[in-house]
Each structure stands twice: as structure tokens, then as C-alpha cells.
Amino acid sequence: MAKPKKRRKLIIFSAIGLVLVILILLAVFKKREPVIIVQTEKVARHSLTNIVIANGKIQPVVQVTISPEVSGEIIELPVKEGQQVKKDDLLVKINPDIYVAMVSQAKAGYESSLAAKASAEANLEKAQADYDRNLELFHQKLLSESDFIGFKSARKVAKAQLDSADDQVNVAKANVDSAEEQLNRTTISSPLDGTISKLNSQLGERVLGTVQNAGTIIMIISDLNQMEARVDVGEMDVVGIKPGQQARLEVDAFKDRKFSGTVTDVASSSKDSNQTGNYSSSSSQSQEATKFQIRIRLNDKESFRPGMSVSADIETEYRTNVLTVPLASVTTRPPKPPKKTDPPKTGGTNAPAAKSGTNAVVSSNAVASSNVATNSGAPDKKSKESSKMLDVVFAVAGDHVDVVPVKIGICDDNYWEITDGLTNGQEIVSGGYRAISRDLDDGKKIKRGTPDKGEAKEAK
Amino acid sequence: MSLAGRLMNVFAAPGDVFGEVKTAAPSVANWLVPAILFMVLSWLSAGLIFSQPAIRQQISELSTKAIDRQVEKGKLSSAQAEQARAMAEKFGGVGYKIGAVVAPIFMAFISPFFGGLILWLVGSFVLKGPFPYMKAVEVAGLSNMILALNVVAKTLLILITGNLFASTSLALLVKDFDPQNTFHSLLTMMDVMVFWLLTVRAIGLARLSGASVGKAALWIFGIWIAITGTIIGFGVAVRAAFGG
Numbered sequence: 278m279a280k281p282k283k284r285r286k287l288i289i290f291s292a293i294g295l296v297l298v299i300l301i302l303l304a305v306f307k308k309r310e311p312v313i314i315v316q317t318e319k320v321a322r323h324s325l326t327n328i329v330i331a332n333g334k335i336q337p338v339v340q341v342t343i344s345p346e347v348s349g350e351i352i353e354l355p356v357k358e359g360q361q362v363k364k365d366d367l368l369v370k371i372n373p374d375i376y377v378a379m380v381s382q383a384k385a386g387y388e389s390s391l392a393a394k395a396s397a398e399a400n401l402e403k404a405q406a407d408y409d410r411n412l413e414l415f416h417q418k419l420l421s422e423s424d425f426i427g428f429k430s431a432r433k434v435a436k437a438q439l440d441s442a443d444d445q446v447n448v449a450k451a452n453v454d455s456a457e458e459q460l461n462r463t464t465i466s467s468p469l470d471g472t473i474s475k476l477n478s479q480l481g482e483r484v485l486g487t488v489q490n491a492g493t494i495i496m497i498i499s500d501l502n503q504m505e506a507r508v509d510v511g512e513m514d515v516v517g518i519k520p521g522q523q524a525r526l527e528v529d530a531f532k533d534r535k536f537s538g539t540v541t542d543v544a545s546s547s548k549d550s551n552q553t554g555n556y557s558s559s560s561s562q563s564q565e566a567t568k569f570q571i572r573i574r575l576n577d578k579e580s581f582r583p584g585m586s587v588s589a590d591i592e593t594e595y596r597t598n599v600l601t602v603p604l605a606s607v608t609t610r611p612p613k614p615p616k617k618t619d620p621p622k623t624g625g626t627n628a629p630a631a632k633s634g635t636n637a638v639v640s641s642n643a644v645a646s647s648n649v650a651t652n653s654g655a656p657d658k659k660s661k662e663s664s665k666m667l668d669v670v671f672a673v674a675g676d677h678v679d680v681v682p683v684k685i686g687i688c689d690d691n692y693w694e695i696t697d698g699l700t701n702g703q704e705i706v707s708g709g710y711r712a713i714s715r716d717l718d719d720g721k722k723i724k725r726g727t728p729d730k731g732e733a734k735e736a737k
Numbered sequence: 738m739s740l741a742g743r744l745m746n747v748f749a750a751p752g753d754v755f756g757e758v759k760t761a762a763p764s765v766a767n768w769l770v771p772a773i774l775f776m777v778l779s780w781l782s783a784g785l786i787f788s789q790p791a792i793r794q795q796i797s798e799l800s801t802k803a804i805d806r807q808v809e810k811g812k813l814s815s816a817q818a819e820q821a822r823a824m825a826e827k828f829g830g831v832g833y834k835i836g837a838v839v840a841p842i843f844m845a846f847i848s849p850f851f852g853g854l855i856l857w858l859v860g861s862f863v864l865k866g867p868f869p870y871m872k873a874v875e876v877a878g879l880s881n882m883i884l885a886l887n888v889v890a891k892t893l894l895i896l897i898t899g900n901l902f903a904s905t906s907l908a909l910l911v912k913d914f915d916p917q918n919t920f921h922s923l924l925t926m927m928d929v930m931v932f933w934l935l936t937v938r939a940i941g942l943a944r945l946s947g948a949s950v951g952k953a954a955l956w957i958f959g960i961w962i963a964i965t966g967t968i969i970g971f972g973v974a975v976r977a978a979f980g981g
Contacts, residue, residue, distance in 0.1 A: 286749035293748060293886070300893035307897050312791060314798065726798070 314726035316708035320699045323601040327594035327687035333508030335585040337499035344492040346462045358476040362467040369465040376460040383456040387449035394442035404435035474499040504575045506587045509568035517593040524573045529586040542572040601692035603707040609666035671706040680719040747879045751937045755944035768878020772845035775885045782892035783837030791899040800825035852877030859956045866946030876941035887930040905930045
């Protein structure tokens, strides 16, 4: 009786022990990785408009800076900021007293030079008469040669003195003109119909002329009827922008309104090069992004003010019916190092994306490496190529994802164009943000779920 | 039979153990030691489970899902949902951890006394084989060794499957287990360890009351079905009432 009981106990304990050992082994050796919750979408065809987004300021198309050409005290300033002015309206009058005196002085000098000229003419007449009378005597041998040469020289001197007096008259006349011009410049009139958009000086203020220095900027007159957006675009985007392209503009001051515009001018040199004229400038400048100024003429009339902040969406390219994925789907990952056992691959195309993601990444990297290898003796380039990040999307394959390197084209607000790597209808991961940007990798397990609110915020 | 012998033999020869318990002097260790063992194992299990990122993710997902359901049904505004999410993120994990520490204490001490009460009531008044209440507590306590084993098995299953709701029940076969699904809840009741526990308790009841094991088992399983049915029905009623 005791033996079967003992045997039964042994069997039961062995069974319990065996089950526990199996469970423990499974628990210990099972790869426990968290399942990543993602949202998915299918690769689909859409029409895309490539948009370059740029920020800047509203400025008038025509804007004139008013600086005096002569220095002095402002004695009349009949305009104020914001005032509309017509062409030739008086803007500023600078104290003319000193310039009036200078005109008088110049005129006196002129009169003096005229008198000197009259005297020189009289001298010449006398010298000429002496010369004519003595010439006859000289021919009749009644005058010595040395006396005759004396009369001849006197005539020449008188003639030269007249020429000099004539030049003095011209100089004096020019001085008069210059002084009058200086006097005229004490009065500044508007060169155009416009609005005083900026008034820097006040009545009684002393201003500097622009003759020998930068001069004082008294005011800025703008034609507010024609406004443009001057926006800055990065060097990567500027190549796609051309005059005539359309743009949608949002001016911060006019909320919920969109304005249309047309690109009129694309800067041919960057703002930095304009400022410094030296591309190898200080390190702080070289660290800043290189920006080019784009001018967009506003088609709509509104009470824009110079300096208002504007955001422009410039439509640079348009493509119809192209393969697209959501913007959030595309991310970058470093290429995986090629396996040593992999045979060297040649050829220019990437591996088909339908294959396993690992293979795709490795093989595309292998292609890059083999291409570099043909450029013999370029180890630096090789290392640079291999460290270059790849554009990838995560293709859904059952309960896990494959990393698929893709070639991207243009994009709009919602989609990237995919030129290589994916096929129409393929299911790819479109969210969440954290999963795509950080968590997902080749072979990671996924589960389709609803987006987490926090993640949605982070993605924004 | 030593205490260790009783604790081990309850798995393999429960009849012998309970036969000895019936005749032996009352022993607190018979229910206290299994209770302490259950508590300690439960705490260790909780520590192990909550250290798993997959489980933590599942917990956070559960909170989010529950809040989303409330939003879908219009019971929470998006602002309130946002607040609830923030609270769940902040305190959700803490709540689960507190639960994992406190629940085993109650379970370990309520189970032998409540189980013992049922055994005593059925044995004394239905099967007409009166015995002291504390003897029933000892039987229920000793049979709780199976619950302790269940904790170990369940922990290992959770670690293997990565599913917080994994157990030795039929629910293990469900791929996407939903704790709010009534059918899934029913499947969790079909638990081999629970059946083992009930069978052992039925043997204990039979030994104490002198009734047959079949009769005792009929009562024990019947009461369990009644209690389980009531709990599930109550859950369904609550969900229906509050739209959970």
C-alpha cells in the first residue's frame, strides 16, 4: 500500500517539477522585447506640390532712404511718420545761411575775375598795337632787333594773361554754380509719391551730409501700394525657386487669411556673402545657415505695413499620380555595416524593398561601398559614405517590421514622394512618432493600435 | 507528518494530509505558513513582472484604452481625457504596484478564512458532519499551497507570453485578451489550478465531514460556480450600468 502511494507522489512531484523547469527555461531563454504600438498606412498614389516654406518680412517694393547731401540744422520738417507725400513735396529744409554766404562769396569772386579779364584784354590791345607799329619800323630797319623782340614778348605775355583771366572767370563761374547747388540742396523734396514709413530726425537736429560720409538717414519713404515679402530660404531649397512661381502667404497680423504672391526675384548670392564679402569669415558666421533672399510680390491689396512678419509657402514643383507615403513614415537610420561574408556586389540599383529589411539595408550599403571602392585610394570618402544616414520607412511584415531604404522625391504638407524602394499598396508604419524616430528597427515586433495623445503632441 | 511534509503532500496525497489534520491538535502553522508563502511569492512575482518593459507598456496601454473608451462614449471630454491620461501616466504604474503589494496580503489571509467558512458551513450544516471551524481553516490554508504554486506558474507564463493576463486557464489560448470581455472572463475561470484547488478542498471537506469525495466535490464546485457566476454577472451589470 505504501509503495504505490510513494510512487504516485513521485510521479506527481516529478510532473510538477518538470512543468516548472520547462516554464522556467522558456521564461529565461525567451527573448522578451516590448511590442511597439504603431499605426500603419498603405503606400498610395497622390499628386504632390512641393512647397518651400520660408519666413521673412513685408517690405515695400519701392523704398527710398532720404539723406541730406549737405550738413546743417533742420529748420523745416513739414512731414510726420505715416504721412502720405506727393512727388516734389517739401520734406526737409536745412539752414541755408552758410550756403547763401558761400554763393555771395562765389559771386564776388566771379565779378572780380571778370574785372581781371577786362584788364587783361586792355593790356593785350595795347601790346598788340605796340607790336604792329614797331613791326613796320623793324622792316624799314629803323628799329633794332632786340627792341622788336621786347615788343613781341610783351604781346605774348598780355595774351597769356588774358587766357589766364578767362580761366579765372570760368573757375569763378563754376564756384558760383557749386555754391548755388549746395544752397539748393538745403531743400529736400520727395522723389516719389509715397508714405513716410520711417522718420528718424526732428526739427532742429543737426544732420550730416553724404558728400564725404554716410550721412544721416532722415527718413524713409515707401510706396505702400506695391508690397512684397522678403523671405529667407536655405541653400538647399533656393535652387528650386524661380521667378514666376506662385506662393501662398500668411501674414501674422492678418490671422486666418491667406494671400497670393508671385516670386519676382531670387538672390544670386547669400546674405552672408553680401554682408561680409568674404566666404571664409568668422566661425560664428560660418556656423549659421546660409540664407538667400527671395522677393515675392503680393497680388492682394491690404493695409500691410513694412516689417510685418510673413510666412510663405512657395510652390516649386508639382507631380501627379506618384507613389507616396505619409511624411511621418520616413525617417533616417545609419546603414548597417556590410557582413564580411557578403560577396561584393556591383550594379547601380538598390536591392528590392520586398526582401527582408536587413538584406535591403546591407545590400544597399554594399552597393555604396562597392561604388566607393572603384574610386581607388579614397578611404575618407568611403568612411563618409558608409556613415551617411539612409532614408528609410518601416514596412509591415506580419507582426514585425522590416527597414526599407527608400529614395524620396518631393513632398507636400502630408506626403513624401517615393521614387524607389516601395510598391503601391505596401503596408508601412505611419506612426507613432516615437516608434518611428527611435524605437523601431529591423525585425522589431509591432502591434497596430491607436495613436497615443502624448505622442501625437510630440510629433507635432 | 511534519509541517513541511504536510505542505508538500497536499499536492500529491491531500487525503492523507487532511486525515492527519482532522485528528491532530489545532495548528496555526497549517494556514499561516501557506499564507506567508503565497504573499512572498506574489511579491517576488510582482517585482519580476513589473520589471518587464513589455508588461509596463501593456499596463499603460490598458489605461489609455480605458480612457479612450470613455471618450468614445462621450463620458469624458478631450480635456478631461488629457488630464486622465496625465494622471494615469503619473500614477497608473504606482497604482498597479501598490495593488501588487497589498492584494496578496488580503488574499493570503482572507482565502483560508473565507474558504474555511464555506467548508465549515457545508460540512456542518449540509453534510451533517460537524467539525471545528479552525479545522476547516487549516484545510483551506493547506490547500492554498496550490495557489502558491499557481503564482509561480502564472508568473512564468506571463514572462513567457509577455501577456499580463496569462494564466493556467483557457484564456491562455486567446490571442488578444480583453479583461472587459465576458467570454474572456469566463475562460479565465476555466483554470486547471483552480480546479485542482477545488478538488483538494473537496477532499479536505470529505475527510473532515466524513462524506464521500464526490458529494463534497459537488458542493464545492457548485458553490464555486455560483460565486464565480455572481462575480461575472456583477461585472457585466456594472459595465452595463456605467458603460465601462
